[in-house]
Amino acid sequence: MREPVLNIESVSHWYSQDNLILDAIDLDIYKGERFALIGPSGCGKSTLLRLIAGLEKPKEGIIRIRNEIVSDSNKMIPPEKRNLGLVVQEKALFPHMTVRENITFGIRKTKKRNNIAFDLLKLFKIEALKDKFPHEISGGEQQRVALARSMAREPNLLMLDEPFNALDQDLKAELYLEISRIFSEKKVTLLLVTHDIDEASILTQKQVNLVELRKPSNERNSFSK
């Protein structure tokens, strides 16, 4: 059997003792797999992505990326060393950089920069915007830039956190088609978090509700609450 790109084992997380956000989650995602996590807002989906990205440290459990432990009780690899992609609803584009600079931001090798930027700009059909600043382009365009930026480093896993929430229906439909083409063309390993089941079924092959990921109680370790 193939190795999973992402392996999550019994991860629990909480901000205060009486409010458990993630409760002993298990999850495996394999290379090339496009996977959606569904659930109502506030159920902990975004928190899970933050834990995977290394923006926060899980209170319990182990996270592995390509078989290497990135988070457990005594180890914490910082986010910049994990090579992941993350796109959030706010897009978080760097306001003082042009579209092209935003996209090439994560690429260290200067030689490759131009090529990668050229490919991505073309792929997302935003060549015309390359010298514009984020505040000069539309919301849908901003989202394309954010996606392109996150793919520039060819991440192990691309994570999308409700990325299309703020867009209107027509724009969404158009984007869905395009990016699912891009995802399959680039063989992207994808973890999408959304409350929108339609969106999930268009963009991914496999959809799971977060609550289903909880370990059956008979298999749980004693430390889990």
Place this chain on the structure above:
Amino acid sequence: MRKILFLLLVSIVAPAFSSAEVNIYTSRHYDSDEALYAEFTQETGVKVNIISGKGSALLERLKSEGKNSPADIFFTVDAGNLWKVQKDGLFQSISSEKVLDIVPDNLRGPKNEWTAIAKRARVVFYNPDNVGSDEIKNLTYEGLADEKWKNRVVIRSSSNMYNQSLVASLIANIGIENTENWARKFVGNFARKPQGNDRSQIIAVANGEADIAIANSYYIGIMLSGAAGKEQLQAAKKVKILFPNQKDRGTHINISGAGILKNAPNVKNANLFLEFLVSKRVQKYMVDKSFEYPISEDVLPSPEIVSLGLGFKEDSTSVKKFGELNPEAIRLMDRSGWK
């Protein structure tokens, strides 16, 4: 609305004139002066109004105000500014007999436009551990250009008006060319780049950082009085004072002085005020606090200053010269590299 605005405006701008007062523009600031002004008011019923600031800035205000100036008296520690006001014809002659009686001729303006109120001497301080009495005997300002003082002299920067006056007095006495030659050699003798105030120079000598310093007489008085702390008192005790040029024209003297302005609205009160300042009792009170020299020989300076020796010969070069030659003095110091 308009009316209120106008009233507001009127309430925050000053009323133009009033009476039974004397208005003084002064660049002399002592705590003790305030007590003096209060006493004057008590004695005469005349209220004293004060604006203090740099002499040149006050002079500029005076000139701009022109004939509408409320100022009666211009009081300054910078003799050059007295001359400047005199030259611009902004003073009137002092008419008070009392003042003219007390103040010697050479301490007044040529037509009694102004009078000195107190004197300070610019003297040499030396460290007796490092300077022999033979070496320093009969020292003159001119002599400080001598080779033997190489790397031994400290003095403050050429921006200081007392240094400017000193150089102006040299120009007046030995001519501009000689003074410039002197200044070049003198600057070559500096133990360090000019820095700090007069007191720092005295302290540098006390410390052995240099052997000789030029500074005003009253600073040693302040230091010896203990008002500036125990450490400065100790430092002051380590140095000795020497009055230069005793065998010829005498030691360089600067004055603080005052005059009555031509457009003064309160001439009578202004004369009263000058009389008050030069009176024996007030003179004694002032010099005890400021460690300056009084203008008449009937009054003794403060005990600390008396201890340095009295009756030295004073340079009688007129203050007018200092004023006239001050710009030349600055340019000369710039040319000779006096920072």
Place this chain on the structure above:
Amino acid sequence: MNLNQLSFWRLLPFAVLVIFTAPLFLVLSSLFGGYSENWFHLAEYVLLDYVVTSLLLILGVSVLVFLIGTSTAWIVTNYQFPGRNLFEWALILPLAMPPYVMAYAFTGLFDPFGDANILFRRIFDLEDDVVFFPNVRNVYGAIVVFSFTLYPYVYLVSRSAFLNQSRSMKEAARVLGLSQSEVFFKLALPIIRPAVIGGMMLAIMETLSDFGAVDHFAIQTFTTGIFRTWYGMYDLVTAMQLASVLLITIGLLFMIERTSRSGAIYTSNNSNFSPSPDQKLYGSKASFAFVLCFLPVFIGFVLPVLELSFWSYQSNLEFFTKKFLSTSINTLSLAISAGLICATLALLINFSIRYRPGALVKRLSFFLSIGYAVPGLILAVGMVQLFIYLDQNFLYPFEIVVTGSIFGLMLAYVIKTYALANSSIESGYERVSMSLDQSARLLGAGSWSLLRKIHIPLLKTGILTSILLVMSDVVKELPASLIMRPFNFETLAVSTYIYAAEERMHQAAAPAIAIVLVGLIPIILLTKMIRSSRVSPNK
């Protein structure tokens, strides 16, 4: 209001511009008069020295205020460490310390017989001629003095800019491969560049216009040259010509800054800022953060205050019983009025530029701020001449004069400190999206109600900051107060000067400490705002 609003908003900036720049043009007009032999003398012998020293000074100050201001702001906004909550506001305390007062304290401490040297000699039981600390009476000492009293300008703007940076942006950078420190250098810092440069400009202008500190240190800067020429050569015209050169230089600096800023207005139309979770620091990292924040506060505030307190305890305690109250009230009422006037003007002018944009007005508006860079005395001379002209030609029939009135003094303060009020209101406006104006106007809001209902509530912090900054500057202001005040009207700075002019620093300490005390009032209010401006960090 029965005003034609269109012309009101168009005319206001011009009207203010005329009043503000009249004294400056009086200074500049000297350039068209004759050039005396003094001018050529200066050019031949000393001008180069002045220029080099001034450049060295502002270069050093720029680098230091930048380093101190941004690094401390970053640390207190992003990390948890012991003392963080204290430093977050304590770091602006040095704003209450006038550079000239710190210069007095510094020489008092570090001169060969300064108290710090004496203390160390006593501790190690050494002879009098052992000197521990390097000489501070030079350009490097001056750099330290200006940097540690003026860095709060950079700290203030950096801090609020850092707080406004969205968490998701910083996190995106982490995920894209930047370490925590790279986020600071490659992302956080470049984004706040316009704000930081604005803060640095304030520090540079104040450094260039200062006379008290450079005079005390006897270093040869441009300002020293100006005053030497005026006081010593009695040549006000040449002094004004020198001041004009300074003015023009600052003007050019301004323009360069403006052009470099244009197109780099990073208004984020994304209001979805979630505060970053602060990273906890432990062990040596926590100590390092502590020391880094402690040093500026210690050097720029604690140390000079200790020295001044020591002096005033020794020699002039009666100041506090005799004159403290009256001079403080004078100072405070001037400061409050100037603060209110400046903030109101800055608000109205920035509003009118936004509401009725005209390229000319925008380009000219920086002239309004230039008064900050003019040495106070030179500005005051220009003002006195202007007032006398007004008095003699217009006001005499009414038996009132503005020369030597509170009104005149106030106008001088307003012209001098407008730049401070403007900087915080302008940067506040940059963060208010134009789309808000558009929607408000579409919903029928006229100019006044747009200002009252939308802008003022949104700019509340900026307006308060500008009032408080002006206040703290006026409390410290000396030269204009000296020459323009009415009879018998003493401010704290004037009381300090009166002693310091005769180099009686021990007696000057009591009023100097009073400046710091009164100056603390606006500062404490500022710190209160700072503390409440932070959203609670747990999400």
